[in-house]
Amino acid sequence: MGCFSCLCGRCKDVRKIKDDSSTGVRSSTRKGRSKTSTENVVKKDSSIEKGSDSSTNPKRGGARSFTFRELAAATKNFKEANLIGQGGFGKVYKGILETGQTVAIKQLDHNGLQGNREFIVEVLMLSLLHHSNLVTLIGYCTDGDQRLLAYEYMPMGCLEDHLFDLTLDNAPLDWNTRIKIAVGAAQGLEYLHCKADPPVIYRDLKSANILLDDDFNPKLSDFGLAKLGPVGDNTHVSTRVMGTHGYCAPEYAMSGKLTLKSDVYSFGVVLLELITGRKAIDITKMRAEQNLVSWSRPFFKDRRRFAQLADPLLEGCFPVRCFHHAIAITAMCLQEQPNFRPLIGDVVVALEYLASQPYQSEAQTGSLRSHPSSPAQRGY
Secondary structure (H helix, E strand, O other): OOHHHHHHHHOOOOOOOOOOOOOOOOOOOOOOOOOEEOOOOOOOHHHHHOOOOOOOOHHHOOOEEOOHHHHHHHOOOOOHHHEEEEOOOEEEEEEEOOOOOEEEEEEEOOOOOOOHHHHHHHHHHHHHOOOOOEOOEEEEEOOOOOOEEEEEOOOOOEHHHHOOOOOOOOOOOOHHHHHHHHHHHHHHHHHHHHHEEOOEEOOOOOHHHEEEOOOOOEEEOOOOOOEEOOOOOOOOEEOOOOOOOOOOOHHHHHHOEEOHHHHHHHHHHHHHHHHHOOOOEOOOOOHHHOEHHHHHHHHHOOHHHHHHHOOHHHOOOOOHHHHHHHHHHHHHHOOOOHHHOOOHHHHHHHHHHHHOOOOOOOOOOOOOOOOOOOOOOOOO
């Protein structure tokens, strides 16, 4: 996998960086960059818990406090027809606010996998962190024992919907769109690692948490498990193991020691899903193929076998050289030793280079489209 460092060195001129609030600073090596303060994120629990709108700041997006009545009205009293997804936090409904804005509303399931603490973390994180590749928090509700979150509505659902178990209405993603999604997700992760101060460890990066807008621009969502990263001389954060099986870095799963490189491993799993069209964990396959990373490792060692990793739905429509580079990047992210994994900033550079070398076919095929005509079931 030695070509990764060569690739990064070759493509630095491709990268154009804007230092503004919409894109964030990307390079972890740039001097004098401004940072978003998340130092007091845990200290604000009480103000959020009481329902005060402490995060209302026009410059930061102004997440507002809703009443339960307002959000119930937006979803027509949580009508089943408005249900668009379900996860560890609870059910997700499509709603329309009094202003006419379409939103996605998550309602905490008190018997679910996540609880009040994760709710508070998500409100605080998304009130403080703003980037074009992070989902926007519109507001929250803390009436009585009700806990709800209102986000911007992402019409194309989650990445998972467009990779696995596709319906006839949902055409497979082409190569260029997959790379576009990978770049955007990496840029969102880089913002968390390199601009937030202290850095933020996402801890739950997976295809189900990457949401897509009408133009397939990705945004990271679901920050309930996010943790502030190590500062000073600390090398890691010790915490109980959370996340999704198949995406967790091995050192974190075994010891609970969480680092920025844990996120890089999870990103490598998502990259592998984009390349192969296979799920991180798929119990419907033969035992040897159920764990995607384990199944893929022998292929990483033999360039002649790289083609066998390609998603059959791509039908060979990808630039071979860039495809090989993508596998090399993925293999580096999935190194078992965290110190051997690249920084997310280097991954962004490499992926942006691949995005600058798009696949161009002589004729458009009817089977692959960059923009499927019908949205799949939404994921939040």
